[in-house]
Amino acid sequence: MSQLPQPRLLSCADATGAVYDQGAHVTDWIPTGHAPVLWLSPSTALEKGSPIRGGVPICFPWFADGASGGREPKHGFARTTPWHVETRESSDHEAVIVYRLHDTDIKDPAHREQFPHRFEAEYSVRFGPELLLQLNVTNTDDHAFDFEEALHAYLVVGDVHRVRVEGLDGAAYRDKVLDQDGCVQEGELTPEGEVDRVYESSADVAVVDPVLGRVLRIRKTGSQNTVVWNPWAEKAAALPDVGADGWTDFVCVEGANVGANAVRLEPGQTHSMGYRVSVETTPEDPGKPPA
Numbered sequence: 001m002s003q004l005p006q007p008r009l010l011s012c013a014d015a016t017g018a019v020y021d022q023g024a025h026v027t028d029w030i031p032t033g034h035a036p037v038l039w040l041s042p043s044t045a046l047e048k049g050s051p052i053r054g055g056v057p058i059c060f061p062w063f064a065d066g067a068s069g070g071r072e073p074k075h076g077f078a079r080t081t082p083w084h085v086e087t088r089e090s091s092d093h094e095a096v097i098v099y100r101l102h103d104t105d106i107k108d109p110a111h112r113e114q115f116p117h118r119f120e121a122e123y124s125v126r127f128g129p130e131l132l133l134q135l136n137v138t139n140t141d142d143h144a145f146d147f148e149e150a151l152h153a154y155l156v157v158g159d160v161h162r163v164r165v166e167g168l169d170g171a172a173y174r175d176k177v178l179d180q181d182g183c184v185q186e187g188e189l190t191p192e193g194e195v196d197r198v199y200e201s202s203a204d205v206a207v208v209d210p211v212l213g214r215v216l217r218i219r220k221t222g223s224q225n226t227v228v229w230n231p232w233a234e235k236a237a238a239l240p241d242v243g244a245d246g247w248t249d250f251v252c253v254e255g256a257n258v259g260a261n262a263v264r265l266e267p268g269q270t271h272s273m274g275y276r277v278s279v280e281t282t283p284e285d286p287g288k289p290p291a
């Protein structure tokens, strides 16, 4: 497979960022005065047609293998398809790039067959003191269709053993590790092993990181699910593009609409999902004791 062209680099006084046209895939966001916020695997393949491990993959028009299973490629075709740059502009406090994808950009007949609908997807990325991502999907066909979506952000943490994910208390979730529905989150989530949970929640989430001394705040709009994922040691060992120790350095907190929350769009309708991240530095916080 051939190498991907270099990512587009954007900057303004308040941030720098990087995005690949393939998958409109944001791989870097550094708000000025802070350490990088998005994790990118040092061993990811940067090859045409391969998913990039890290940053913010866009899962569309299905998540995992789809609401009723059996769909390929995993997480839909959008993350491995080149998107078109629509506009790109910078001001002092914000650098913005807008991408577009149409059904006609999907060249593989097997992929089109699994989603035989005319659509237009627009994705805007705003790099500033906040990272603001918005995915708008429009039904340009003459019949209704359903789709799933996720903005699968890999967030840098000092040590996943020590983070606390707040904001999900009381939310129902499907535990994909246990293959169990109807679980309910009690208090904050403190990862102690593989985590793969699809929460019913549109609430704000905070990733409290005592090692890096910061809190990442995630705010969502138009998103009924929050997915939290970390493969932990054993599963990570089976993912060559995560790297032996890479899994301790991130937690994925994804804005999503999946399963029963798949979006139904009538002809001409548009659905928008927004995902926003900001960083706060914290005073000394002992967090959990080291594992």
Ligand SMILES: O=P(O)(O)OC[C@H]1O[C@H](O)[C@H](O)[C@@H](O)[C@@H]1O
Pocket (backbone or CB within 6 Å): 051, 064, 074, 075, 152, 176, 196, 197, 227, 228, 229, 252
């Ligand atoms: O390895 P990938 O295809 O990128 O998927 C990575 C992960 O994505 C989501 O978080 C899913 O809930 C997980 O089940 C999956 O393992």
